[in-house]
Amino acid sequence: MxxxxxxxxxxxxxxxxxxxxxxxxxxxxxxxxxxxxxxxxxxxxxxxxxxxxxxxxxxxxxxxxxxxxxxxxxxxxxxxxxxxQGVASALLRDLIERVGGNDGAQITLEVRPSNDGAIALYEQFGFLSAGRRRRYYQDNGEDALVMWRTPATLDGRMDDIPNVAL
Ligand SMILES: CC(C)(COP(=O)(O)OP(=O)(O)OC[C@H]1O[C@@H](n2cnc3c(N)ncnc32)[C@H](O)[C@@H]1OP(=O)(O)O)[C@@H](O)C(=O)NCCC(=O)NCCS
CATH class of the missing domain: 3.40.630.30 (Gcn5-related N-acetyltransferase (GNAT))
Structure with a gap:
């Protein structure tokens, strides 16, 4: 096997x-x-x-x-x-299920703009980039992309993204 x-x-x-x-x-x-x-x-x-x-x-x-x-x-x-091999996808699927991500729950994350693989993964799960946090990563001063997965982003829109600083 x-x-x-x-x-x-x-x-x-x-x-x-x-x-x-x-x-x-x-x-x-x-x-x-x-x-x-x-x-x-x-x-x-x-x-x-x-x-x-x-x-x-x-x-x-x-x-x-x-x-x-x-x-x-x-x-x-x-x-x-x-x-x-689908490990991160399985973790994200399980999380989305547990938190009600297909029933209106809003999920956010930060990712380095240089992390193409992670961004591709998140986009497959319906996350959209909604902005940047300047110089978020202390090791190299890189910005963070802020991504959201909400009912709107699953529909290609961003009009329900909360205006919050987490
Ligand atoms: C990003 C990370 C979590 C992805 O984990 P993974 O188990 O390899 O991801 P999956 O196998 O579920 O990938 C699903 C899809 O995401 C995309 N993807 C994942 N990694 C990718 C990469 N390195 N390059 C391009 N696309 C990638 C692909 O579309 C992939 O589907 P495919 O393999 O059929 O092409 C893993 O590379 C990792 O641990 N990286 C270091 C830590 C990190 O950067 N974490 C994220 C911080 S925000």
């Missing part, structure tokens, strides 16, 4: 996963989140933190916080060895 044909399991992330999350995070990002940042997000009862597992091994994680009525994807990463 090939790796890609092994079923993927998506479930809530737990504190016990964190050593694996930290190791994956270091493989995925030049400026990875610290353990304390993951602990803080996991401690929020209103958030959704997900793990993707294949053969019992962590291959991806997703962290989403809730701010009032808006869901904010804070982090999504897939192990470099497991990319382009």
């Amino acid at each position: 090939t790796a890609t044909s092994t079923p993927l399991k998506i479930r809530r992330l737990t504190y016990a996963d964190l050593p694996h999350v930290i190791a994956l995070e270091r493989r995925a990002f030049p400026t990875p989140w610290s353990l304390a940042m993951f602990v803080l997000e996991l401690s929020k009862a209103s958030g959704v933190c997900l793990a993707a597992l294949r053969d019992g091994e962590l291959v991806g994680h997703l962290i989403c916080s809730r701010y009032d009525t808006v869901w904010h994807i804070m982090n999504i990463a897939v192990d470099p060895a497991a990319r382009r």
Whole structure:
């Protein structure tokens, strides 16, 4: 059986996963989140933190916080060895289902304008770019693209995007 044909399991992330999350995070990002940042997000009862597992091994994680009525994807990463196999898509599908993303829920995120792969992924899920946050990324001063997925963006419009600074 090939790796890609092994079923993927998506479930809530737990504190016990964190050593694996930290190791994956270091493989995925030049400026990875610290353990304390993951602990803080996991401690929020209103958030959704997900793990993707294949053969019992962590291959991806997703962290989403809730701010009032808006869901904010804070982090999504897939192990470099497991990319382009639908892992991030499975995490996003599961998140959208859990937060009611097809029943009116509004979801936002920031992404580096240079991250073409992630932007392509988000656009496939109905996210649209709605603006920029200037010099958002502290490591290199890069702007962030702010993307939203709302009932309007799923219809190619942006007229229901909240005017909020998250
Ligand atoms: C971005 C990331 C999460 C994508 O994870 P993934 O599991 O490989 O994504 P998927 O396999 O679900 O991709 C679904 C689709 O998104 C698009 N996509 C994903 N990665 C892409 C890439 N590197 N280049 C171009 N398109 C890409 C493709 O259309 C892809 O479909 P295809 O493989 O059939 O062409 C992963 O590359 C990653 O962890 N990157 C480092 C961390 C990061 O940048 N996170 C996002 C921060 S905002």
